[in-house]
Amino acid sequence: MKTLITILATLLCPILCVAQSNYREGYVIQNNGDTVKGYINVKEWDTNPQSISFKKSVADKGETKYTPLTVKSFTAGDYSYLAYIGHVSNNKNVFPDLDTYRDTTTRVDTVFLHELISGSKVSLYDKFQDNKRSFFYKEGNQLPVELIYYNYYEDGSTIRTLPVYISQVFELQKKYSGGDVRLTDFDRLNYRKDDLLKVFEKINGDGKRVHKSTGGHQFFAGLGGVVSQNRFVGDNQFITAGTVNSFSPRIHAGVDIFNNVVTKKLVLRTEVSFYYNKPTFAGADPIYTGAKNRQFYQFEQYNASITPQVVFSFYSTAAARIFASAGIGLNFSFYKNNRFYGDNNTTSYLNVPYKLERYWANFPLQLGAVIAKRYEVAFTYIPRAAYTNYVLFGVTSRVLGVNLRYHL
Structure with missing residues (x-):
């Protein structure tokens, strides 16, 4: 998964560096009444534009600048603007x-x-x-x-x-x-x-x-898969277990809120998701510890998350939109089979299992694309976060995932 994200980021870097335009099909009506069809660079336009960039073809290297002095009006996507030269208060x-x-x-x-x-x-x-x-x-x-x-x-x-x-x-x-x-x-x-x-x-x-508004909202739902890379950190006998991977499907749904329905350059997303995590950690070899047998620690974590996040589109056309996002995952977890045991499932000399937190947070990052305004594929990376509250050690997980979403 890490390799896939690295490859995707490498391929997208040249696009993200140059993708400052968002040409959409439209037309301008010139002062002589002629209609010229082509492509207009649609921007956020939180304030009314003083000029626009126009191309007859997306492939054209050059562009024409139009102002209210040179055209009567223009239309692009869901936008229509009328040239005005006159008094304002x-x-x-x-x-x-x-x-x-x-x-x-x-x-x-x-x-x-x-x-x-x-x-x-x-x-x-x-x-x-x-x-x-x-x-x-x-x-x-x-x-x-x-x-x-x-x-x-x-x-x-x-x-x-x-x-x-x-x-x-x-x-x-x-x-x-x-x-x-x-x-x-x-x-x-x-x-x-x-x-x-x-x-x-x-x-x-x-x-x-x-x-009615240049902004709006859009609901989505989807499926995906994640691998939780669990690890002990700090001073604990299960440090020697290294990273323990746990695979799980992931279901999610949410809503995007945006201020520009055409570019969706900046989107506020709230997402609800669910996945599980079932690691088993093997302690140090008894040959080196003098214990009777190897000790194991396992648990089942069922995790529901609410993740508010900010989505920024680096590249946007009528066909596709490429984005990156960052947010905070507010996790509610419940646990089963939280226990220690020995070799061959024998009784462990460790009695009381670790206290795993029900409420904890992590910070998801995403890189993805939306195709044809409906279909989204995104790669998720969640840096390592702890779901314990001990001073000397912690149980942590890092999450990698692929998500498929359908925008309603």
């Missing part, structure tokens, strides 16, 4: 980084707005830059208009709000939906993506939601 609105007064000034900005809804009547966009969240709406072929929200400190401590966006949304609702619409119907409309999505979907009726 200067006020801060994300607590606690607020202004100390109501800042009504604006500036001209050049940015790609993230499309949330492409509606037949009104479309909705968002923008996050400089720790400020803003939303825009666009009617037909008109220019986008910002939904205004003031949130500021008054007298140094009191927070005041002025939700101008409520009256803006109210006018849109009256214009396109008609009926008995009252301003008080929007009293609980917060300046949040989910709230605004619901209203704009209602206004459009047939409005198409591009995506």
